[in-house]
Amino acid sequence: EVQLVESGGGLVQPGGSLRLSCAASGFTFSSYWMHWVRQAPGKGLVWVSRINGDGGSTHDADSVKGRFTISRDNAKNTLYLQMNSLKAEDTAVYYCVSQGGGYYDEFDYWGQGTLVTVSS
Amino acid sequence: QSVLTQPPSVSGAPGQRVTISCTGSNSNIGTGHDVHWYQQLPGAAPKLLINGNNNRPSGVPDRFSVSKSGTSASLAITGLQADDEADYYCQSYDTSLSGYWVFGGGTKLTVL
Numbered sequence: 459e460v461q462l463v464e465s466g467g468g469l470v471q472p473g474g475s476l477r478l479s480c481a482a483s484g485f486t487f488s489s490y491w492m493h494w495v496r497q498a499p500g501k502g503l504v505w506v507s508r509i510n511g512d513g514g515s516t517h518d519a520d521s522v523k524g525r526f527t528i529s530r531d532n533a534k535n536t537l538y539l540q541m542n543s544l545k546a547e548d549t550a551v552y553y554c555v556s557q558g559g560g561y562y563d564e565f566d567y568w569g570q571g572t573l574v575t576v577s578s
Numbered sequence: 579q580s581v582l583t584q585p586p587s588v589s590g591a592p593g594q595r596v597t598i599s600c601t602g603s604n605s606n607i608g609t610g611h612d613v614h615w616y617q618q619l620p621g622a623a624p625k626l627l628i629n630g631n632n633n634r635p636s637g638v639p640d641r642f643s644v645s646k647s648g649t650s651a652s653l654a655i656t657g658l659q660a661d662d663e664a665d666y667y668c669q670s671y672d673t674s675l676s677g678y679w680v681f682g683g684g685t686k687l688t689v690l
Contacts, residue, residue, distance in 0.1 A: 493679070502580060503616075503624060503667050505679040519678060553623060561671050564614040564629040565679075571623050 460484040460567045462554045467572030474544050474576070480537040480554030480569055488512065488532040491557040493565065494539050496550035496574075506552070507539065522548075544576045581606065582668050582682035589688040590658045598653045598685045600668030606649075606680055611671045613651035615644060618665040618684075627666070628653070655687070663689045 466478040478494070494506040507528035508517045516528050527540040537554055551571040558566050583601040590596040600613055607613055612630025628634045628642050630651075641656045651670075655662055668682040 495681075502684040503669075503681040505681065508679070517678070562612050562630075564612070564626055565616070565669065566626050566635075568623045568625055 460556075462556065462567055462569035464552065464554050464569045464572040467552065467574045469575045469577065470544055471578050472544060472546060472576055475540070475542045476544065476574060478539040478541065478552055478554075478572055478574070482535045482537065482554075482556070485556070485567075487530075487535040489558075491560075492528075492530060492537045493555040493557060494526075494528060494537075495553045495555050495565070495568075496548075497553070497571070498547075498550040501550075503553075504550075508557075509537070541574070544574075546576050548574060549576045550574060580683040581672055581680040582670065584666075584668060584682035584685045586683070587686045587688065589690055590655075591690045592658055592660065594658045595654065595656045596658060596687065597655075598666050598668075598687070600651045600653070600682050602649050602651075602670060602672075602680075604649060605674040606670045606672040607646065607651055608649035609673060611673075613644065613646055613668050613670045615642075615653045616667045616669065618667065620664065624667065630670075658689055660689050663687055 461483045463481045493508045509528045513530045525543045529538045553571045554569040555565045556567045614629045615627045616624040617627040618624040665684045667684050672680045
């Protein structure tokens with residue numbers, strides 16, 4: 459059974475940092491592209507970042523470019539999101555998502571999400 | 579404002595057929611990129627409902643189907659059931675500027 463379990467969310471002040479983790483199991487983690495998708499309270503889904511299977515290629519949404527860094531440790535089957543210079547508008551549930559194929563394939567598995575709240 | 583446009587809400591009675599539209603542009607759906615659909619039940623994480631090739635994950639009934647034409651796509655649900663009540667999101671890939679993955683704003687389905 460595929461499982462994606464996020465952790466690391468919490469309350470942080472504006473300008474602060476947080477690192478999210480996503481522990482993956484039940485599939486060949488290194489063969490999958492991985493993404494972070496977020497959902498602000500009461501709002502829709504927004505793509506944040508993507509990393510390819512070996513971690514050599516990443517891609518970020520303009521809204522987080524230069525502030526967020528996606529990475530992965532295939533030996534630990536874990537995905538990360540380092541979030542710096544956090545803003546109030548980064549407040550959201552962050553989902554770890556797998557994508558089995560390339561650019562055009564579906565997001566096949568989603569974690570349960572971890573809530574990040576940026577507030578003073 | 580989302581790159582893909584969905585109606586905020588749709589509704590139908592049990593047993594009826596409803597459709598949810600997803601309108602994009604020539605930089606996403608119009609280029610031929612697949613449109614995938616996700617279901618988010620109340621208080622839960624989204625999950626893949628059906629991909630752009632009409633393939634459904636195990637456990638998803640064939641009451642759900644998709645179609646696409648030009649710069650738009652649609653999700654059809656037949657034989658509406660109470661537990662279909664959820665938010666539905668379309669998703670594709672956009673090749674404008676640096677390229678990125680895009681979602682619709684979501685549609686709340688209410689079963690009357």
